[in-house]
Amino acid sequence: MSVNYGYKRTAVGAHYGLRDWLAQRVTAVLMVLFTLMILARIIFSHGPIGYDLWAGLFSAQWMKGLTFAVIIALLYHVWVGMRNIWMDYVKPVALRLSLQVFTIVWLVTCAGWAIQVLWRA
């Protein structure tokens, strides 16, 4: 991040949340493209739609890598969204901080599980 203190401190403009705002958009686009790719691969597949097709979608190493990136994108996307909700509706600092900590623990736990499943399968 660029220097934002001393004589270089930005005194005007409401861009302090720009990074999270942009990250929310970028991760959203990544997840949209991922969703459309999965749908396309199922729609244009041959043979019955069942376990073999579904597991086959995630068998290649490049797909595992891409899915890993999407899981991390989802993690960050949900963090920005849930933090916004807590900031909007929960004013007591202790309760808000507790909910934010819960959100992080919940998300990191879920991401760890999903990533384990991804490379075990």
Place this chain on the structure above:
Amino acid sequence: MTELASSQRPKRPEFRNINAFKDLTTYRMTPAAWVSILHRGSGIIMFLLMPFVIWMFDTSISSEISFENFKAAFNVGMLGLPGALWKLAALALIWAYLHHFIAGLRHLWMDASHSAVTKEFGKSSAMLTLAVSITLTLVLGAKLFGLY
């Protein structure tokens, strides 16, 4: 000076935090307002049901045996709960994903285009969002519950 300090001055209006039960119910909810609050609601649903999503990913992909368990949860039931209830949870996720997805595309479109943030387009795009997400939810829900 004494008349200035007297208590005859008109009472100033007071603005306090809105009351969720008294004030929120008086709001006139436009289509854009519904899309907005449902965007939040659908996000919270997916956040809370995230372990269920990963459980589905886990059992559906790990092995053919676990894939059978995955299907059985919806057809027979699981953890003492009937299969229909698990299908209902899946349908809630289907709606949440569809609404969040389409409302999110609407947001991205509004970020990129000035013509998308007019009052008229805000209303028509909100109605389109609700129409498409609800229609697709009904179509996929009917398939999920075996109506066709």
